[in-house]
Amino acid sequence: MSLAAGRWPEFAGPAAGAGRRPGVLVVWRLEVAKLASLLRVRAIAILCMIVPFLAVAGLNLQSATPGDTPFGQWVHVSGLAIPMVILGFGAQWLLPVLTAVVAGDIFAAEDHFGTWKTILTRSRTRGQLFAGKFAAAVTFAVAAMVVLTTADLAAGLLAGRQPVVGLGGQLVPAGHATMLVIASWASQLLPVLGFTALAVLASVATRNPVAGVGIPVLIAWLLQIVTLINLPAWGQQALLSTPFLAWHGFWAQPAFYGPFREGLLTSAGWFAVCAAASWLVFARRTIGGAA
């Protein structure tokens, strides 16, 4: 293995970056490709696909039902109750973990590997790198939610496609119940994106992958506890954990969508504030050259 000591004619010519200047889209594409090559991202994708089926198998094996969870008492009656049991059981803590694993690491990993200097000395601006990475974290969150929703629904339909009893005691036909399952899972995307931005902020601010992943998860758990406190209505609405419960209104009789609309605003607020704060911290930091 030896360096070629002679001339390097193929490296003469127009300098890199002198021609067409790729923007955020290129950074996003490269970040997504990097994520796809990470073992933990592949493991999460596989888990999202198989865990719902394992849950169905587990529930079918036991005679008792998880009666203290919404739809729990109907899991042996209709397979469509199962995705809702999983949602009711795990949404507030499982989904923040899911998005934080990537979003909490995506900036801090560059600090961990010392690669900021490598990528910031190419022909990209900080703004492009920030936007591309942020978009990649959002892409992962959306993709994970799509995979999880699809797998949950498929597992539920596999278990049985019977009508379900709604939260208002009404019988919901299978076709309508299927749409409500999809809508309920889709509504989780709003707070999940809020947690994605929160994890990015933790990742940028701490420059530590463990803290970047751990802080949003810890906040998710704390918010669950705070939810139990008798806060005024505006206080409850401001919590990022509250929009996870907005789907309850979809299954009521009659259905109501106020909590969903409020959750949309709450999630958008958390998303915007955390994204803006992340950018301010990232744009101001000095990289390298410490005395």
Next chain:
Amino acid sequence: MTEAGFAVEALGVTKWFGETTALDQVDFRVGPGVVQGLLGPNGAGKTTLLSALFGLVLPDEGSVRLFGRTRAEAGPGWLDGVGGFVETPRFYPYLSGRRNLAVLAGLDGGDAADLVDAALDRVGLADAARRKVRGYSLGMRQRLGLAAAMIRRPRLLILDEPANGMDPAGIRDLRTALRHLARDGVSVVLSSHDMGQVEEICDCVTVLCRGRVAFAGGLEVMQAGAPDPVWLLDTSDDDAALERARQGGGVKAGRRDSGGLVVHAAQDRLDAYVLDLGRAGVAVRGLELDVTSLESLFFQLTGEPERGSPGEQSPLARPPRREREPAGQEVR
């Protein structure tokens, strides 16, 4: 380019980190096709200066121009035509060497991706291109860093200790490659601790000490003002050898704590001294160059102690580090 045609023109660059002055009114210029050495002991400010050239660190005072343009004037294209690395090149350990370069080429845009395989071949990593970087040695990472710089088709190459971890053949080839690049018009900034390496490659040298420029100029100017090199000498009779040195001939000698003598002498004077010892019946059992002329000058300029040398006190005072003025702006 500026009127003077400098690839790099940093004027009055000052950078504080808290109360520490990392760079103090540093002027640094690099012409086209020039290999410019940047020397200094640890903490001298070399890495901070290189980081400022890459825009990673914003100076608190002064200006940095690359190809005649400040960052504000050039906008996002400021680093076009600039390649290199600061400190040890870092890559994604979970990706292969080739994949790492592909990611960086993607960030560069243009046809950089087409140069990836050629660059890997040039730096001798073609066989290891598909191995994950986590398994690379330090020398291999340095080579990959050079390849990552070259795919940008640089007109200015900034390298921080590029020979670290390289085997002797790699260092030799690196020197030749850099000389060829300079001949093709590429300006090279080479930061190094190794005076011998700088002596062999560089046209001009800037020596930093405690954040200030201790010397800047051509290598021949530096050599002309350099003190005698230092030699380690073992003889059959050190007392007699010391006595012969005292009799003149432009040789200064003293005893070493570990035994033997340390001799300050230019090459021709040393030759004469060794022949004189032979005529006097004193056998020379060992002779080793300990510190070259430029190394001696470097030690004098930076105030670093020479190894095993009785040494002469430097006539050049080490530049004092300027304390930050209380009104200075906190930037970090």
